Amino acid sequence: MPELPEVETTCRGIEPHIQGVVVHSITVRQPQLRWLIPDEIGDRVPGQKLLEVQRRAKYILLKFSRGDVIIHLGMSGSLRVLRAGEVAAKHDHFDIRFCNGVVLRLTDPRRFGAVLWQETDQPHKLLLNLGPEPLEESFSAKTFIKAAKGRKVSVKQFIMDNKVVVGVGNIYAAEALFAAAIHPQTPVNQISMDKFNKLVTAIKFILAQAIKRGGTTLKDFVGGDGKPGYFAQELQVYGRKGETCNACLKPLSEIRLGQRSTVFCPNCQRLPRVRKKIDQ
DNA sequence: CTAAGGACCTGTCGGC
C-alpha cells in the first residue's frame, strides 16, 4: 500500500491525535520486522512528549527531544490510531500508547517494514544517503541530468532509485512515465532535456494529486479500516495490462524491469530512435 | 563506482 502519498497521508492523519502528548508505554509483540526493533525505544520513549510527526522519503519520524522513532511501512504496513484497550490482531506488531488514551498501532503482515530509533544529532544511516524530496523545489530536471551522468539503467529504475529522488514507487513511476510519454526501458543517458523536464513535472503533479486524494480519505483511515481509496480510478497504466490506453485506445503492454512489473503504452511511450553507428 | 539479483515475509489469486 504505501507509496509516498500514503505515507504523507498517514503522517497528517496521526499527528493531530498525538502531537504534544506524552508517551505512556511501548508494546512490542513481534520485534522481528525487517530489522529487530531496538530496545532503546522501550527504554527511552515512555515519559517523553511527542513534539511532531515528520516524513522523510517514506520514513515516518516521530520526533522526541531525545531522538526519533523511525517507522517504515514496507510493502504492507499501516499505522492506525485507536483507543487504548483494543485487542491486537495477528499482525499488530507494535504499539505506542499515549497518556491521552490513544494508541498508535503498526500492523504489517509481510514485515518488510521497520521501527528504528535515532538519537538526536546521530542520524540513522538509512536516512543519510537519500536523494531530494520530489515535491521540494530542489528537485528539478537538473537533479536528473546530474544523476544520470554515466549511467545506463532504464529510466524507470533510475527514478525509483532513492539516491536520485525519494518516494517514487512502482505505481507512480509507471504513471509518471506514461504522463511524460517516455518508454520505461529508455536508458537514462538517452533522455533529452525536454523529456526530463516533462518527467519531473509529471512526478510532482501526480504525487501532489495523490496526496490531495489521501486528504479526502483521511477520516476513514484514522477511524481504522485502513482502506485507502484515492487511486484506482485515476491510474492510467498501473495494473491495466492488456486494457486500452486512455490516450490512443491501443492495448497496454507489460514488461519486467528490475523484477518489477511495468505497464506502459507501446504506442504513446516510444524508445528514442537508435542512433546509427558510424563505424566506417 | 555501476548494475543485477537475492533476500526478507505473508496473503491472495489463477490455473489445473
Next chain:
DNA sequence: TGCCGACAGGTCCTTA
C-alpha cells in the same frame, strides 16, 4: 475443493 506457483505497494545487501 485443494494444492502449487507466481506475484504483490519496498529497498537493503551481496556479488560481479
